[in-house]
Structure formats: C-alpha cells, structure tokens
Amino acid sequence: MNEMKRVLLFMTCCLLITVASTAKSNDDLRFNVGNYTIEVQVYTPEIIRILKYPKKNNRPEKESFSVILKPEKVAYEVKRMNDICSLKTSSVTVMIDLSTGQIIYTDKDKNTLLQEKNDGVEIIPQTYGTEQTYSLKQVFLLDISEVIYGLGQHQEGRMNQRNQHIHMQQTNMDICVPIIHSVKGYALFWDNYSPTDFIDNAQGMSFNSSSGDCIDYYFMFGENADGVIRQIRLLTGDAPMFPLWTYGYWQSKERYASQDEIVGVVKKYRDQKIPLDGIVQDWRYWGEEDSLWNSVEFLNPHFPNPQQMVDDIHRLNAHAIISVWPCFGPATNIYKEMEKKNMLLDFPSSPNGIGKVYDAYNPAARDLFWNYMNRNIFSLGMDGWWLDATEPEQAHYNSDILNMKTYLGTYRNVRNAFPLLTVGGIHEHQRTLTSDKRVFILTRSAFAGQQRYGANSWSGDIVSNWTVLRKQISGGLNFSLSGIPYWNTDIGGFYSNNYYPGGVNNPTFHELYVRWLQFATFTPMMRSHGTQTPREIYKFGKKGDWGYDVIADYINLRYRLLPYIYSTSYQVTQHAGSMMRALMMDFPRDTRVYDIDNEYLFGPSILVNPVTEPMYIGRNGDKTLLNFDEVKRQNVYLPKGNDWIDFWTGKTIKGGQEIMREVPIDIMPLYVKVGTILPMGPFVQYAEEKDWDNLEIRIYKGADGEFVLYEDENDNYNYEKGKYSTIRFWWNDNRQELQIDKRKGTFPGMLKERKFRFILVDEVNGIGINESSKYTEVKYTGKDMTIRL
Structure with missing residues (x-):
C-alpha cells in the first residue's frame, strides 16, 4: 500500500527523460537505474515493450523471431516528479520508479494490472565455453487470487498455471511458449529463446533465462480474454486459413509400409x-x-x-x-x-x-x-x-x-x-x-508467433491411458490461450501396448479410443494416429458393432458441423478468434470456471464435456467384462450467464449449476448456448462432395443471437484479396423472428441461389446428429429476408 502511494506521488525530476508532456511514439524512453538501463517502447496504446541491459553496454542489436509488429505512432503523455515517471496512453499507464527500476502497469481507471517486484531484476554475466553472455531474471508480483494461463502446452492436467515451476525447454510432449495470459485481461510475452525457468511461488512470478543480451518482454492489455488474444496476434502475426478439407477426418498410423497399403x-x-x-x-x-x-x-x-x-x-x-x-x-x-x-x-x-x-x-x-x-x-x-x-x-x-x-x-x-x-x-x-x-503443416512443437505459418501442433507421443486423455484438454486450452489456435492430439494415444496389450484386439482399448475420438471431434483437427496397433475404423469391427458405430457417428457429426467449423476458422483468421475456448473466455464473471480442466467451448456456442474415465468395460483376471446395461452418469458444470440446451435431447437447462448427465457409450455431453444459430451441413463422404445449397440452420431459442456463415473457394489464398462471402443471421427471441442479411462479397463458384431449412430446437425436436423432418424451408437469393418461426 505504501509502495503504491509513493508511486502515485508524481514528483519533479526524471533521469534522462527528454520527451515532452505529450509525445509521439518511436521516442524511446531510457532510464539508468543502478548498474543497468531500462528502455520503454510504446508499440500501440495497449502494447508496451521493456528492455533492460547493463548500463555500460549499448542497446543490444536484437531482432525478434516472434514479433512482427513495428511500433506505431502513438500519442502518450509523460509526467515525472522526483523518482517517479508515468507514461500514459489511451489504454494503460506505465509507472517507473527511477530509484529502484520497478515498473507498474495500470488500466485507465488506475486499477493495477501487473507490477514488477522491487529488486526483482537479475542480469548476471555468464561464461559458457568461450561465450560471454548474461543470465536474465525478472520477478513480477501477481494478486494472490489472480489466475493465469498459457505458457504453451505442458501436460500436467492444470488450467491455472500458478504455484509451479516449469523448465521451459522444447521436448517431445512439452511446447514452450513464454506467454502468460491473466484473467485480469493482460498478457506478458518473455521474448527469450534460451532454456528458461518459469517459477511462481510466494516470492513472486518470474522468468529466468540461461542466456541473452538483455531482458526483453512485452506487456499487452486486451481488457478480456479475446482482447488479449487479439493483442498477441497483432504482435506476433495472424493465423491464415486452412483448406476446408483439413477440418474433415484424418487417418494415420505409424506407419503405412507401401503405397498399395496407404491407397488401399x-x-x-x-x-x-x-x-x-x-x-x-x-x-x-x-x-x-x-x-x-x-x-x-x-x-x-x-x-x-x-x-x-x-x-x-x-x-x-x-x-x-x-x-x-x-x-x-x-x-x-x-x-x-x-x-x-x-x-x-x-x-x-x-x-x-x-x-x-x-x-x-x-x-x-x-x-x-x-x-x-x-x-x-x-x-x-x-x-x-x-x-x-x-x-x-x-x-x-x-x-x-x-x-x-x-x-x-x-x-x-x-x-x-x-x-x-x-x-x-x-x-x-x-x-x-x-x-x-x-x-498446411502438422508439427510437434511451436513457439510464440507460429500461428502465422499455417501450422497445427499436436501433443506429441503420448501414451494410451485415461489420465493422459484428460490432460490433453487443459494442454490444448492453455496452448490456445498462448495465442496459437490450432492444436490436436493422437486419437487413442500414440503408445498403446504398454497399457492395452493386444491393442485394437483389446475391448478395453476400444472404450478409450471411442471416448478419445469423441473429444477429438471437437478439436481443430480430428486425426487418428498411433503405433503398436492400427486405428482404421474397420479394425473396430463392422457396422452393427458398438465401437464401429460410435466411431462412424462422430466422424459423420464432424462433417455435419463443417459449416460451423469453417465459419469459426474465418473468425480465427479475420478477428483473432479461438476454436477451443477455455470457459473463462466467455464466462469471466463465473469464477467457478477458472480452473475447470475438463470442459470448454468449441467455437462460440458448443460446450464440450469429454468422458475421461472408463465406465463400461473392465477386466476380471483374464476375462473382459462388458456392461452396457447400466447407463453411467457424469458431472457437467453449466456456466452461469447463459442457459443451455442439450444437443442430443433439446432440453433447456439453467446455467450456473452442476448436473449429472447420462453418458452411454455413444453420448459425450454437448450443450449449446441458448441464442445459438448453428448451421449443419449435409452427410458427405468428403468435405467438398456436396455444395452447401440446402443447409440446415438450427435455432436454439431462449435468447437473441447471431451467426456469420463464411464461404470461399475452400483452398487457395484468394480470400486474402476479398474473394469470399458472408451471410449474417440474427435471431430475435422475443419475436421468434430470424433476419438474414444481404450477402456480402463474392467469389468464383459462389452459390447465387440456395435453400435454407430452419429448425427450432426443443425437447420435441432435439435431433443430435440427425437431420430433422420438421423445418421451415426458404429460398435465399442473397437479399435481406425476415422469417417468423
């Protein structure tokens, strides 16, 4: 408290400050504090870069691998009195204590967002072989109850990254992205590429890198989670669009031994x-x-x-x-x-x-x-x-x-x-x-900014067990909260025989595989892969066998959701959106969701609650026991702030409560926000088999809502030249009325006329994966329309 009072006393003198009270960007602010120099660079009103290096040295000539943004011309105000210098943009204030070097960030309402710890800087000369360098450490102080996410993918089964020590060095199943994402609406990117220790404990939160010329980090303020992601992408690059076909189903194994086999x-x-x-x-x-x-x-x-x-x-x-x-x-x-x-x-x-x-x-x-x-x-x-x-x-x-x-x-x-x-x-x-x-690149590792390179990372050579399946969820969500939206996992786990001798011939593996595939249906890439046992659908039996049928149903569901998924990918590219959304992104006022590690939103509207424990198949000595007669149940938390409709039954349930949902082997709990407009595509054998000329549009009534249907040529980069179309749908729940806006944009091969089949989902018409026989069909020619349902 005394520290903040001192910081807010804007006294008179400032070391090395020469900028006017209203300054333009590109005027670097430099301060000598003790034996090191601090530079403050204003990139945008929301993005501030901090450099710290030994006073005796010139500014290091460092070119970031991750950052592509150049400092913009930003108006900011500087006030200085005695030991305190305050730099204020339209979004944030940065206060520098020139006696200690401590930096504090506040929002425009003077709420503290993040602060460095006094004496929290270490720039220590190091010698490695013949190289002279520095080890670099910066300690920050977080609020006691503050929750942070990000840091890439670390498969510890944690959402909240507080109170732990992570050695950040790329390995097979650990992806190191030194970005933290706070529930307070800011992110911090530690721009260093050497092995780095992230530590959060009672002494503070710190990044400690083994090598580098200077401390170099970026503070980004986004106000909310989506705003934070926008700032990360602005700094490090937008994610381009993948082809439509990449959102379909993928089959793989280690390995196809001939061209006859893979074609077969x-x-x-x-x-x-x-x-x-x-x-x-x-x-x-x-x-x-x-x-x-x-x-x-x-x-x-x-x-x-x-x-x-x-x-x-x-x-x-x-x-x-x-x-x-x-x-x-x-x-x-x-x-x-x-x-x-x-x-x-x-x-x-x-x-x-x-x-x-x-x-x-x-x-x-x-x-x-x-x-x-x-x-x-x-x-x-x-x-x-x-x-x-x-x-x-x-x-x-x-x-x-x-x-x-x-x-x-x-x-x-x-x-x-x-x-x-x-x-x-x-x-x-x-x-x-x-x-x-x-x-399109599938890759096992990543670093900050990799989203701009058309890459989808997967979680590495994981083993096949239920605990690992559950840990995939928090791993993928934290990866997404690090600013990289595309992630996937080997369906069934890569290594199977250590846990399931006989692999696909072991029915207990079937249950794990089916539940894993259900989860993967709602990830950015649905890809079956593994060693020691093949994973092709026909290895799980034939039509009529439970394993085969459930796999077929969820692959078909994935294809029915392609219009929703592809439209979401447009939001990822054009508006820095996210496909896998931790619940804190959409329900920041519901503190109960902050550390939930087994639920998320897929796109803006579908709540996914994967089944991550065995329920129906077990072993008794050498005997496999299958028990599908007793339907098991699973806890599901429905966030408050929305009511929810069960995807399978159409039943509406109030948010802000935990419920028990029956989970027979063919059901993974899925809930849709009221007010959702959900486009469903046709049943197809591959993504582009049929035009979207007769889409089923489901309305989940109970609140107003909107959805933007995006279409383009499905491949190539003509969308970057504006060759795509969007159709915006608005649902007015009070009037039970749907408005369709005029189509915007055009592209070669675009449908000029089409039909839409509109369905009001309720308990009578809760249809799950199937097509409904109860709908209102309209012809759409690209002009405004209003339909009363």
Whole structure:
C-alpha cells in the first residue's frame, strides 16, 4: 500500500527523460537505474515493450523471431516528479520508479494490472565455453487470487498455471511458449529463446533465462480474454486459413509400409461409406536403412511410383501429407550437400541416433531443405507436411549441445525457437511458390508467433491411458490461450501396448479410443494416429458393432458441423478468434470456471464435456467384462450467464449449476448456448462432395443471437484479396423472428441461389446428429429476408 502511494506521488525530476508532456511514439524512453538501463517502447496504446541491459553496454542489436509488429505512432503523455515517471496512453499507464527500476502497469481507471517486484531484476554475466553472455531474471508480483494461463502446452492436467515451476525447454510432449495470459485481461510475452525457468511461488512470478543480451518482454492489455488474444496476434502475426478439407477426418498410423497399403486404406473408407479427407504417410518411405534416414526422397521399393500414389489418393477425393524430419542420415544426398556447406549441427536427432539436425537458423539451409522437399515431394502434388520432431528431438542431451555454434550464435541462445524457424521456412517457401494451395503443416512443437505459418501442433507421443486423455484438454486450452489456435492430439494415444496389450484386439482399448475420438471431434483437427496397433475404423469391427458405430457417428457429426467449423476458422483468421475456448473466455464473471480442466467451448456456442474415465468395460483376471446395461452418469458444470440446451435431447437447462448427465457409450455431453444459430451441413463422404445449397440452420431459442456463415473457394489464398462471402443471421427471441442479411462479397463458384431449412430446437425436436423432418424451408437469393418461426 505504501509502495503504491509513493508511486502515485508524481514528483519533479526524471533521469534522462527528454520527451515532452505529450509525445509521439518511436521516442524511446531510457532510464539508468543502478548498474543497468531500462528502455520503454510504446508499440500501440495497449502494447508496451521493456528492455533492460547493463548500463555500460549499448542497446543490444536484437531482432525478434516472434514479433512482427513495428511500433506505431502513438500519442502518450509523460509526467515525472522526483523518482517517479508515468507514461500514459489511451489504454494503460506505465509507472517507473527511477530509484529502484520497478515498473507498474495500470488500466485507465488506475486499477493495477501487473507490477514488477522491487529488486526483482537479475542480469548476471555468464561464461559458457568461450561465450560471454548474461543470465536474465525478472520477478513480477501477481494478486494472490489472480489466475493465469498459457505458457504453451505442458501436460500436467492444470488450467491455472500458478504455484509451479516449469523448465521451459522444447521436448517431445512439452511446447514452450513464454506467454502468460491473466484473467485480469493482460498478457506478458518473455521474448527469450534460451532454456528458461518459469517459477511462481510466494516470492513472486518470474522468468529466468540461461542466456541473452538483455531482458526483453512485452506487456499487452486486451481488457478480456479475446482482447488479449487479439493483442498477441497483432504482435506476433495472424493465423491464415486452412483448406476446408483439413477440418474433415484424418487417418494415420505409424506407419503405412507401401503405397498399395496407404491407397488401399482410402479405398476401404470409400467402400464402407465412412467419410475421410486426409491420409498421412509416416516415415521410412525413404527406405529401411538407418543411413538413409529422412532423405526427403522416395527410395523405398515399396513406393515404386509416388506420383501414382498421390494421383490415386486424389482420384479418391482425399488428400495426403507426408512426414519430414529436420535431421538426415549420412547416406542421404541432402546430408552430404548440407555437410559440405556447414549447414548441419553436430548432434544426433532421430530415433536411430545417427542422423544430424540441420541448422534451421541459417536461411540458406532452410532454402536447401525446401529445394529437396519441393523437387522430390511437393512437385508430386502432395497436399501438406507433417514436420515431425521440430523440438528438435535429441537422442542425447547435455550442456555441450547448448554450447554448439549455429548460424545465429550458440544453440543455447536460440534453442526454443527451432520449431518457429523450421516451420516458418517451409511456410514461406511454399507460399512464395504458389497461392493455389494453402499451406498446411502438422508439427510437434511451436513457439510464440507460429500461428502465422499455417501450422497445427499436436501433443506429441503420448501414451494410451485415461489420465493422459484428460490432460490433453487443459494442454490444448492453455496452448490456445498462448495465442496459437490450432492444436490436436493422437486419437487413442500414440503408445498403446504398454497399457492395452493386444491393442485394437483389446475391448478395453476400444472404450478409450471411442471416448478419445469423441473429444477429438471437437478439436481443430480430428486425426487418428498411433503405433503398436492400427486405428482404421474397420479394425473396430463392422457396422452393427458398438465401437464401429460410435466411431462412424462422430466422424459423420464432424462433417455435419463443417459449416460451423469453417465459419469459426474465418473468425480465427479475420478477428483473432479461438476454436477451443477455455470457459473463462466467455464466462469471466463465473469464477467457478477458472480452473475447470475438463470442459470448454468449441467455437462460440458448443460446450464440450469429454468422458475421461472408463465406465463400461473392465477386466476380471483374464476375462473382459462388458456392461452396457447400466447407463453411467457424469458431472457437467453449466456456466452461469447463459442457459443451455442439450444437443442430443433439446432440453433447456439453467446455467450456473452442476448436473449429472447420462453418458452411454455413444453420448459425450454437448450443450449449446441458448441464442445459438448453428448451421449443419449435409452427410458427405468428403468435405467438398456436396455444395452447401440446402443447409440446415438450427435455432436454439431462449435468447437473441447471431451467426456469420463464411464461404470461399475452400483452398487457395484468394480470400486474402476479398474473394469470399458472408451471410449474417440474427435471431430475435422475443419475436421468434430470424433476419438474414444481404450477402456480402463474392467469389468464383459462389452459390447465387440456395435453400435454407430452419429448425427450432426443443425437447420435441432435439435431433443430435440427425437431420430433422420438421423445418421451415426458404429460398435465399442473397437479399435481406425476415422469417417468423
């Protein structure tokens, strides 16, 4: 309290301040405090950058890997009296105590948002081998009850990131993004790429990096969670749109051993009338010899005609992506060429331990990597990339590796940014080559800003068990709250045999897999993958078998939801939206949701409550027990501030309460906000099989609502030139009236006329996945319409 009184006494003198009382941006504010210098840079009224470095040094020449925003011209006011300098924009005030260096951030109503701790700075000289650098630490003080999120993906089953210690270094199943996202409506990005410890305890919250020239962080104020995400994307880049087909169902395994096998899987899905859009070719298409690891060429004799393979998949109206690693075996052409040009890092990074990682920090190495990928794979018509092990994976880890030199200095200095550089290189090269095919990259790691590179990260080589399934939810949500919207997980877990001997032949695995697939239906990518057991639907029986039928139903549900999902992806791109939404984003006044780790919203309207424990299948010695007669139940919390309608039954339930929902094996609890307008697509075998010329539009009455239906050419980048259309729907609950706005925009192939089938969902007409027979049909020609339902 005394500290804040002192901060608010604006006394008269300020060290090194030369700006006028009303200043324009790009006038850096510099202060010497003790033995270090502080610089304050105003990027926007909401984004403030702080640099701290030894006073004896010049400002470090640092170029951020993550930040693409340049400081704007921003009017701000500076007041200074004695030891206190106050910088005020239209959104935030930054107060600097020039005697201690402490910085405090407040909003325009003078509410404290975040403050540094007095004496919370450490800039300590360090020597690693021959390198002279600094270890860097900044301590902040959070409110006792303040809840924070983000930090990337750490699979500890936590939503709230308070009171823990995380060593932030990229690994197989940990994605390090040094961004915290507070319920108070701000974010902080610690812009450092060396191994970093995040610690929150009674002494404060701190970032402590092992190496760097200066402390460098960005404070971003967004007022609410969506505003925070907008500030993160403004600072580090927007997420481009993925093709429509990527939101369909994906089949994969470790691995398809021949081109006949992978094409055969697609054919079998088509024969069985099960929707499929993506198939993934994992490793060893380059051959079985370890020395040929990741040659970025088809050298395996079981793939004699890769062009034919890609063409066959396309003729079946499916798409393929392929595994490429950032390391190469010594017998490969790319290894030999990179070795001659000093483009390899001298540590192994492949399961066999004999390959070497390429120097992703070297732009010429990224060019060479793409040249091989383009010439040998992309030129065949391949539809996307599975960039595996982009941490990168290391067979051996020790301090000597961190001391290794890269193109941009020691590996220690740039270690955590490896995924950003390697994924960014592929995106930029493909984007430069063609605008006809949108970049799609599936990758195992990420860093701040990676959303701008058309990448969807997955949660790594997780094991198959129920505890891990539940931890995926909080892992994905915190990843999204770090500003990166696209994330997914191996359906069923990657490693299965340690927990489920016999894999797909073990009925207990069927229950886990079915529940995992239900959850994955409501993630940005629905992708089946794993080792030790195949996951294709026909491995779970045939039509009429419970496992097969539930899998088929949820794949079909995913396709019915494509208009909703694709329209949400438009909001992600155009308005910095989020697909997986932690409940605090939409219900910030309901403190009960702050630490809920097993529920979220998918898009703006659908509450998802995955089933994360076994209920129907167990073991008694060598005997498997199946008991579907007794229907089990699960707790569901419905946030207050909205009433909710059960997706399956149409029953309306008041928010702000916990209920028990029956969860037979074919039901995962789903609740829709009242006031929701939900477009449902046709039953199809692949995403573009049918036009959306007769969409079913469900109205979940009980409150006013709106929805914007987005459409474009489904691939290519013409949407960036304005070639897309939107149709806005408004529901007036009082009048039971739906207004359809005039269609905005146009694109080649756009439907000029269409029909909409409008359905009022209630307990009589609660229809779940099925099409309703009770609807009001209208013809729409792009003009304003009002319909009374």
